[in-house]
Amino acid sequence: MYTDIIKIGISACLAGEKVRFDTGHKKSNFCMDELGKHVEYTRFCPEVAVGLPIPRPTIRQVKVGETIKVCRPDGTGDVGQQLTEYGKKVATEQAKELSGFVFCAKSPSCGMERIKIYNEAGTGNTSEGVGFFAEQIMKHNPLLPCEENGRLNDMHLRENFVMRVYVFKNWQKLVQEPLTVHKLTQFHAQYKYLLMAHNYQAYRDLGSLLGTYVGGDINLIADEYILGLMTGLKKPASRRNNCNTLMHLQGYFKKDLSKIEKQELREAIDEYREGLVPLYVPLTLLKHHLKVHPNEYLAKQVYFNPYPHDLKLRFGI
């Protein structure tokens, strides 16, 4: 059960608001109808916020000398500076309350990456731009899980984003109170297997970071720790790493399970390894064994339940 309110920022058009240049929207069904059951969205339309009307002429990024403008195709109406200032204001005043952000792809204001930058004559472009609003949010909140609507159609990226949102929310909750070594170690203990599945090197590095702590400013260690954790978890968990993690977890039950049960579990892991069944199959079996043979340490592992089950995110990976 997740009882905390999780707040996520979202480009307003993805939330179904008719704020686009042509009075349309780009509602994300996953964000609004599925994830929306579990989170609270704060909506932002930076173009409307800086005073552009609905409808409005399209705008795009245009390189003029060393400067990039965000203007109409004819070069007029540059709102680059306003978008940057508005983005910085949201990033520093409101985004600290958020545990994630979903941006609208391809927009010169909201896109996270690969935004087209046109040459001044409008005859060519590169795809190296970042939306002016999104850039500020990400720059001032480097730990904040961010994703684009298009990428969320990929089940691995979707699962990874939602998982990171829940991890980050737990971290935000932890650091509301003064931190101690004990609290930090306890926090890390519950993420051990989740991190192992995503990034074995980060799992080792963070274990060693906390294991070798002998005093000093705990907040400095905490900063290093959370940066390592959020960066490590960004790497999608490969089938191979998940299998490795499942095998480790299986080891906890070696004295409790019958020969047949062990074989059944091994077969479920092998079938997952071969791509015949999704991750939830061996995990469900492991969770069943955990219920029958309780283990306090394992029960705390976030790997078993990183987010609400009804999101069905482990059905597709």
Ligand code: SF4
């Ligand atoms: S992409 Fe961003 S700026 Fe454009 S309509 Fe959507 S919210 Fe507004």
